[in-house]
Amino acid sequence: MAFTAPETPRRELYPEIEPFASGWMETGDGNRIYYEECGNPQGRPVVVLHGGPGGAVNPGMRRYFDPSRWRVILFDQRGCGQSTPNAADTDLSDNTTWTLIEDIERLRERCGVDKWAVFGGSWGSTLSLAYAITHPERVSALLLRGIFLLRKSEVRWFYQEGASQLYPDAWERYLAPIPEAERNDLMGAYYRRLTGPDRAERERCAVAWSSWEGETVSVEGPSARPEKFADPAFALAFARIECWYFTNDGFFPSENWILENVGRIRHIPGWIAQGRFDVVTPMTSAWDLHRAWPEAKLDVIPDAGHASSEPGIIDSLVRATDWAAAL
Structure with missing residues (x-):
């Protein structure tokens, strides 16, 4: 059943921490993946999957974990962050x-x-679920935020x-580059421009696309x-990779592939943190996942949107990692 976190006291992030190791991993197809390790080298391993697709890891992502108990492994997914080549100009056909x-x-x-715990929010929750369904024997726990199942209804919303x-002011700015x-087909219109030959137009459209998401991630709205x-x-x-994935329906064999295959992961301990007022990935997806996977804990934060930096989301995720560390 769903439950909400106690109003007080809310947990805060663990102190800032630096990696004890970092580097690049060759994939064998021309990509180099940046990764880093933080916390306790002998601790419980967890891999952090960032959002987007096309986002990147940042130092704040290290801080959801007790550094004395966790060996935290973070990486920039191919094409973004410090991984190379960057997707700003390159072909995306090998990025699925x-x-x-x-x-x-x-x-x-x-x-x-x-075997490791898997921690991911937004697109990171999609990838976490897809990875766990594909390799359930490698996953010790799933710690998820802002559930995104990459269904047509979610993308269209x-x-x-x-x-x-809900955000007509920000929406006008999102519409501006498109005649x-x-x-009537904004995804298609953006895709043509983000993959087109005009660098200036790609950049203008990328900023409009990205800013739309940035202005809606928090309950505070565009000012945040x-x-x-x-x-x-x-x-x-960010924009090119997102649009590429969404145009291709996430490369899933069917629209409801995650829910259709959730039976493969129901034995894995799970925690789902979901902002009640999440506009980017509305709560209906978290609820549908919870209905299909009732064994997982669903923590509905009553005063939060989508951003992992909101106090209620931080509280839930820190409690989630502490819970998983004790499993």
């Missing part, structure tokens, strides 16, 4: 859900891990019609947009 899952397995083997009614005649979402250096890879 399944190649990312292969990368996760390569990293697990490289780090000498037999955020990029065509739905969230637009009115093409606005993280600066990186308007940075062309971040936005180009």
